[in-house]
Amino acid sequence: MSHLVDRRVALAVAGTGLVWSGLLLPSTAAAAAQGSWRFCRKCSSLFYDGFPAKGVCAAGGAHEAAGLVFVLPYGVPETPKAQSHWRFCGKCSVMFFNGMPQKGACPAHGGHEAHGFEFTLPHSTPETPTSQGKWRFCGRCEAMFFNGFPAKGACPAGGGHQAVGLDFTLPYETDYPNKVTKLAQPNGQLQRVLKEAWDDVGRAVVAERVQKAVNGREFRRGTSGYDAHASIGEMTAAWSPKGPQQWHVAMTVPGNNVEFHTTTPTVFGSYADPAFRVGFGLVVEFDLAVHQGNPPITVGVTRANTTNASVHGSNASGTIVETVADFWTHGAFSRTITDQVNNDQQFQKSLAGAVTKAIDRAW
Ligand SMILES: [Zn+2]
Ligand SMILES: [Zn+2]
Ligand SMILES: [Zn+2]
Structure with missing residues (x-):
């Protein structure tokens, strides 16, 4: 399923500025999830690794994937334990929170730009063998970043990221x-x-x-x-x-x-x-x-x-x-x-x- 979805996104990108959501997503795909989301070892953000180009990293150059492969749910309603309005930034490739009027700080320039699926990400639940906690919203750049290390990565707003709000627990692929x-x-x-x-x-x-x-x-x-x-x-x-x-x-x-x-x-x-x-x-x-x-x-x-x-x-x-x-x-x-x-x-x-x-x- 996730492979099929990835291919659709890739086609949309290869095309000419199509509006993705709604247009390419059949309603039957409502409860789907998308793989290829990774931790960037340079900036600590969550970014989409499914395209040949790896976006723009606040630490310089492109993002570099490390560790787990996250599979993230989209197109499902928000619940008390899952927050909606998380989107892919078409400019820098990170996952950012699009629920506020200002769009944070994008390493590519200006604010982030929402594309593709509307993700609904689980929070306030314990870690399991197939999900990782300590993912947080950065109050400065508004991207999702991993807060589990002493170093807080590279924030496009300067310095390290700053954790604010909910504690997210993201499901990952375990290659069964x-x-x-x-x-x-x-x-x-x-x-x-x-x-x-x-x-x-x-x-x-x-x-x-x-x-x-x-x-x-x-x-x-x-x-x-x-x-x-x-x-x-x-x-x-x-x-x-x-x-x-x-x-x-x-x-x-x-x-x-x-x-x-x-x-x-x-x-x-x-x-x-x-x-x-x-x-x-x-x-x-x-x-x-x-x-x-x-x-x-x-x-x-x-x-x-x-x-x-x-x-x-x-x-x-x-x-x-x-x-x-x-x-x-x-x-x-x-x-x-x-x-x-x-x-x-x-x-x-x-x-x-x-x-x-x-x-x-x-x-
Ligand atoms: Zn990065
Ligand atoms: Zn961005
Ligand atoms: Zn930040």
């Missing part, structure tokens, strides 16, 4: 595609990463889904499951590339079981209800996509399949045991779990989040 490619190599640590994600959120959620699949399930007329308790085992993952920055992952979970009762179509009362214990294997497959932007990891279509189901019933007649066993052996259980998981974006999101966290830990 590169990380995952390395982790997925033989002897890499993707197995461990997926295992951690499974232990973190996978097992508990799948156990809950299995219980949900059994509770209230009418195996036959008058015979419904209730009081299910599932226990989900350890998993071993296998993966293969599916496309560019896309992996197919199969998690094999052999030792699971679920215990439950069923109602009886009789008048004996619930003390006579049959109790079941079903042992089963599970293969959970899903597509894992890795992105350069945010979120770095997404989990797509998920399938679940049972293997080797064994059904034990006590206080149950042979026909009821057979009916219950059919649920596992004829695919209904697999379909129910698959449907549940695919209709639950929260599950896919939390699994993706757990994979991301595990990747961050492995690195």
